Amino acid sequence: MMASQGFEERVRTACFAAIRQRQAVHGEVLPVEVIREPVVVDGEAVAPFLLQRGIHKPRQLDAALAVTTTPPKQGVDAPYQDHFGADGMFRYHYRDPGSTTARSRSQADADNEAVRHAQRRSLPLVYWYGVVPGRYRPFYPAYVIADHPETREFSLDLTELGARHLDDLAADAPSRAYRAEIVRSRMHQARFREAVMRAYQHCCAICRLRRAELVEAAHIIGDADGGEPVVTNGMALCKLHHAAFDRHILGVRPDLRIAIREDILAEVDGPMLLHGLQGFHGQQLGVMPRQRRDRPSAEFLERRWEQFRAAG
Ligand SMILES: [Zn+2]
Structure with a gap:
């Protein structure tokens, strides 16, 4: 189905509000049971998060609503090593097909296309950063700002500053490194907090x-x-x-x-x-x-x- 621009936006506004409210109760890092609770918009239940898929496009939408990085499992790294590009932006790897079948390839293509769709329409999404198994730190509103087919990656702005900020990002090169540092530090602090809390029960x-x-x-x-x-x-x-x-x-x-x-x-x-x-x-x-x-x-x-x- 073709979702109207208004609906795409209402879903995002409702998801961000729901996440903010859940963080007020549970803290910055949320457990899976709390984040997969659907959000109801115009009578439609939309899940803000999907555990099994890196790129999440609910069936009612055309654009991706969320992208996720799996938390590291006891010393084993997540399937994709996400990192920051030379542009200072967080890099998110395309979804790779799970197997060589045509079906698996077309699913991966559709998911990657849903991220491009969010980029073309400047629709914000949620980036779920896996802190420890079962717990995620959301970054929102996150914007897809570039597509890199040569490395099969997207550039995401995770500074949570909103759309108005995208123009200065292009113009203001020196502060881009500083902004990447803010995002990296938030990620590290989230992992630090979880590790300390766990160690002290x-x-x-x-x-x-x-x-x-x-x-x-x-x-x-x-x-x-x-x-x-x-x-x-x-x-x-x-x-x-x-x-x-x-x-x-x-x-x-x-x-x-x-x-x-x-x-x-x-x-x-x-x-x-x-x-x-x-x-x-x-x-x-x-x-x-x-x-x-x-x-x-x-x-x-x-x-x-x-x-x-x-x-x-
Ligand atoms: Zn005390």
Whole structure:
């Protein structure tokens, strides 16, 4: 069927709104069960995501609605190594036929054509970045900005800045590298967060709070100080303890004991200060990753401890 331009757009608007709402509840990275829940537009149920296909064009549409990269499976890379091109844009590989049959070739061609269709009509889509098996970080609105038949790839703009931004992208070459860096960093941070949360079983390392919505992945050596998004540079901390750690109100000694800054220890206030901060002074961390290779690096802890002492 030929979908009207209006319908193509309404589906996209509805999908983006649904994803935004689901992220407000579940966080930035969404589980498969949450994202495959259909969105209803003009009485039609449209799935915003399809697990088995890299390129997703719902039957009611002419243009692709979503493209997906599979998460790496325990040390094995995804079937396509997606990367950034010389233009600074994220490169998404064409769908290859699953076999040599004519049917399989024509399915692959139709899927690739659906992506070109989105490009020609400047229709935004969702790029689902596989973080870990079963969990995806959506980038939207994503735009298809170029087709590279020689390498069988599409260039996607994943900066989430919207259509108006496409003209400056063409004009503004130096900032393209910077924009690629933003996208790459979002991808790395998503993987970092998942790895840290998993290693600490979704609990705050200080107080053991296990409410996932209130627990974050903290950097031991901050981004700005060259700290890398790797699990040995991370700790899961609840929002209070993350903020206290970042502001050097709370420190972690290299022997994994918690320290509260001296002036904070002397303060008198209500139960939150008493139990939430002062009470942890001198205690051992509440949670440590079971796997030794996931534990905080001694070198990063030393460096961070020096920063804490300098702040006190
Ligand atoms: Zn906590």
